[in-house]
Amino acid sequence: MAVARGEGVWLYDFEGKRYLDAVSSWWVNLFGHANPRINAALRDQLETLEHVMLAGFTHAPVVELSEKLAALTGGRLGHCFYASDGASAVEIALKMSVHYWRNSGRPAKNRYLNLAGSYHGETVGALAVTDVALFRDAYAPLLRPAVSVPSPDARLAEPGESPAAYAARCAATLDAYLAEHHHEIAALIVEPLVQCAAGMAMYDAEYLRLAHASCRRHQVHLIADEIAVGCGRTGTFFASEQAGANVWPDFLCLSKGISGGYLPLSLVMTTPDVYAAFYDDEVTRGFLHSHSYTGNPLACRAALATLEIFATDDVLNANRARAAFLDAHSHSAELQARPWLRHWRQRGMIWAFDVDSTDPQFARRVFAAALQRGLLLRPIGTTVYFMPPYVIGEDGIVFMLKQTLAVLDEVCAHG
Numbered sequence: 001m002a003v004a005r006g007e008g009v010w011l012y013d014f015e016g017k018r019y020l021d022a023v024s025s026w027w028v029n030l031f032g033h034a035n036p037r038i039n040a041a042l043r044d045q046l047e048t049l050e051h052v053m054l055a056g057f058t059h060a061p062v063v064e065l066s067e068k069l070a071a072l073t074g075g076r077l078g079h080c081f082y083a084s085d086g087a088s089a090v091e092i093a094l095k096m097s098v099h100y101w102r103n104s105g106r107p108a109k110n111r112y113l114n115l116a117g118s119y120h121g122e123t124v125g126a127l128a129v130t131d132v133a134l135f136r137d138a139y140a141p142l143l144r145p146a147v148s149v150p151s152p153d154a155r156l157a158e159p160g161e162s163p164a165a166y167a168a169r170c171a172a173t174l175d176a177y178l179a180e181h182h183h184e185i186a187a188l189i190v191e192p193l194v195q196c197a198a199g200m201a202m203y204d205a206e207y208l209r210l211a212h213a214s215c216r217r218h219q220v221h222l223i224a225d226e227i228a229v230g231c232g233r234t235g236t237f238f239a240s241e242q243a244g245a246n247v248w249p250d251f252l253c254l255s256k257g258i259s260g261g262y263l264p265l266s267l268v269m270t271t272p273d274v275y276a277a278f279y280d281d282e283v284t285r286g287f288l289h290s291h292s293y294t295g296n297p298l299a300c301r302a303a304l305a306t307l308e309i310f311a312t313d314d315v316l317n318a319n320r321a322r323a324a325f326l327d328a329h330s331h332s333a334e335l336q337a338r339p340w341l342r343h344w345r346q347r348g349m350i351w352a353f354d355v356d357s358t359d360p361q362f363a364r365r366v367f368a369a370a371l372q373r374g375l376l377l378r379p380i381g382t383t384v385y386f387m388p389p390y391v392i393g394e395d396g397i398v399f400m401l402k403q404t405l406a407v408l409d410e411v412c413a414h415g
C-alpha cells in the first residue's frame with residue numbers, strides 16, 4: 001500500500017482514505033505520525049548539525065541523550081554505545097560480551113543462550129540468536145546458533161499452574177544448564193516480558209528475576225533486548241524495571257521507539273564494569289565497532305524530543321488510563337466472548353489474543369480485510385495484536401476494537 005502522509009494514529013493513502021495504525025508501523029511509533037513536537041526539534045537540529053562521525057568526535061544531542069538514559073537507570077547502565085537499526089545493537093551486545101570475557105582472560109566463554117522462539121534481528125550475528133526457523137534456515141551454513149532454553153511463555157503453563165510458577169520452572173531449567181555449561185557461555189539474551197515476534201508471548205517478571213540471579217551466580221552476562229519492549233511498551237519505561245529495583249541486565253539494547261519512530265537509531269547501554277574492561281591503551285582490547293551513521297545527531301535529537309514528551313506529559317500514567325479504557329470497553333468484552341478466541345492477554349500498551357483457525361492464509365486475510373475497514377492490523381500467524389501509538393484516543397480505541405471484531409467475524413465465518 002502506498003502511503004501519502006501520516007497524522008497522529010492515522011496513515012493516509014493517495015486517495016485520501018485513512019487507516020488507523022494499530023501496530024505503530026512495526027512497533028516504532030510512540031507519539032503519532034508527524035508529531036508537531038518531534039518535527040519542531042528536528043527542524044531546529046537540521047539548522048545546527050545534521051551529522052558528524054562519532055569516532056573521535058561527539059556532539060550535544062548524543063551526550064545529552066546518553067546522560068538522560070543513564071539517569072533513567074540510576075546510573076547502573078551508565079554507558080551507551082550507538083548504532084542505527086535494532087539488529088546492529090544486538091550485534092554490539094553479543095560482540096561486547098564475548099570480548100569482555102576475552103579481555104578478562106576467559107576466551108572459552110563465547111557461546112550464547114536464548115529463549116525458544118526468540119527474535120533478535122536478521123543480520124548474521126543476530127540471526128544466530130534468533131530461534132525462528134523461517135528466518136534462519138536458509139542461512140544455516142553461515143550461523144553458529146545459540147542454545148535455546150525453554151520460553152517462559154505463560155500460554156505453555158500446565159493447567160492450574162500460575163504464570164509465575166511456570167516461569168520459575170523454566171528458570172530452574174536455565175539454572176541447571178548454566179551450572180553445567182557456564183564456562184563456555186558468554187551471555188543469555190532475552191526479550192524481557194514479551195517475545196513479540198513469537199506472537200506476543202507474554203511471561204511473568206519472576207523469570208527475569210530468577211534468570212538474573214542465575215546469570216550472576218554463574219558469571220554469565222544477561223542481555224536485555226528491549227528493542228521492541230522498551231520505551232514504555234510494557235507499562236514501565238524499561239521492561240526490565242518490572243523485575244525489581246536491582247535487577248538490571250549487563251547490556252540493554254534499545255531501538256524502534258527511542259527515536260519516536262522517526263529515524264534509525266539504536267544503542268546498547270552497559271555497566272561501568274563492562275566499560276572498564278575495554279578502557280586500555282592496547283588497541284586489541286578496545287571495542288572496534290562502528291557504523292557510518294552511529295549516533296546521528298538528527299536521530300538523537302528526535303530521541304531527546306521523545307524523552308521530553310515522556311517527562312512532560314506523564315505518558316506512563318496516561319497509558320495506564322488508555323489501557324483501562326480499552327480493557328473496560330464493551331467491544332473488548334464482545335471480542336473476548338467469541339468462541340474462536342484464545343489467551344486474551346495484555347502487558348502495558350500491548351494486547352494480543354490467538355484465534356482458533358487452521359487457515360494457512362489467516363494472517364493475510366485479516367490484514368486485507370482490516371485495510372478495507374480502515375485499520376492496519378498485522379497478525380503474526382494466528383495471533384492478532386494491538387500495539388498502537390501512545391496518542392490513541394478513546395474514539396480510536398473504539399474504532400480499532402469495533403473493526404477488529406467485524407474483520408474477525410468475517411474471516412472466521414469463511415473458515
Ligand SMILES: Cc1ncc(COP(=O)(O)O)c(C=O)c1O
Binds near residue numbers: 085225256
Ligand atoms: C526484539 C527485537 N530485537 C531486534 C529486532 C531487530 O530490529 P531491526 O528490525 O531494527 O533490525 C526486532 C525487530 O522487530 C525485535 O523485535
